[in-house]
Amino acid sequence: MGPLDKLYAKVQASRGGDPTQSYTAKLFERGRPKIAQKLGEEAVEAVIELMRGDKQALVGESADLLYHLMVCWAEAGITPDEVWAELARREGVSGLAEKASRPPS
Numbered sequence: 001m002g003p004l005d006k007l008y009a010k011v012q013a014s015r016g017g018d019p020t021q022s023y024t025a026k027l028f029e030r031g032r033p034k035i036a037q038k039l040g041e042e043a044v045e046a047v048i049e050l051m052r053g054d055k056q057a058l059v060g061e062s063a064d065l066l067y068h069l070m071v072c073w074a075e076a077g078i079t080p081d082e083v084w085a086e087l088a089r090r091e092g093v094s095g096l097a098e099k100a101s102r103p104p105s
């Protein structure tokens with residue numbers, strides 16, 4: 001299991017928990033508009049750190065962004081495996097395009 005699969009499993013485990021104890025449970029309780037807002041905010045914060053050139057701050061904002069993306073997937077009923085499958089499909093498609101552009105040997 002990769003780090004994002006692990007984080008997703010923790011997010012799912014916290015869902016429905018006590019909102020006074022768990023930020024994740026609180027986020028789900030506040031609902032889809034709040035989850036969408038947080039994902040957008042974290043993306044913008046990552047963009048700001050990229051433009052500022054602060055690598056360490058970008059690492060932190062990237063972790064926040066990935067966490068909120070896992071919450072977004074859970075809210076939408078998407079599993080990480082569905083996204084990994086889409087990435088693998090694209091890799092296959094671009095691999096085929098690369099082969100097609102090579103001269104015949």
Ligand SMILES: N=c1c2ncn([C@@H]3O[C@H](COP(=O)(O)OP(=O)(O)OP(=O)(O)O)[C@@H](O)[C@H]3O)c2ncn1[C@@H]1O[C@H](COP(=O)(O)O)[C@@H](O)[C@H]1O
Nearest residue numbers: 007010011014017021022023024025038041063064067068
């Ligand atoms: N990876 C994270 C994680 N990354 C960021 N955050 C929270 O995301 C929030 C982002 O900070 P902000 O200042 O933008 O948000 P805020 O002001 O607290 O919240 P709002 O008022 O904007 O809603 C902080 O409260 C962070 O604690 C996270 N909260 C939880 N996790 C993981 O989620 C799992 C479940 O944890 P619980 O949420 O404690 O159940 C655990 O594995 C945690 O490590």
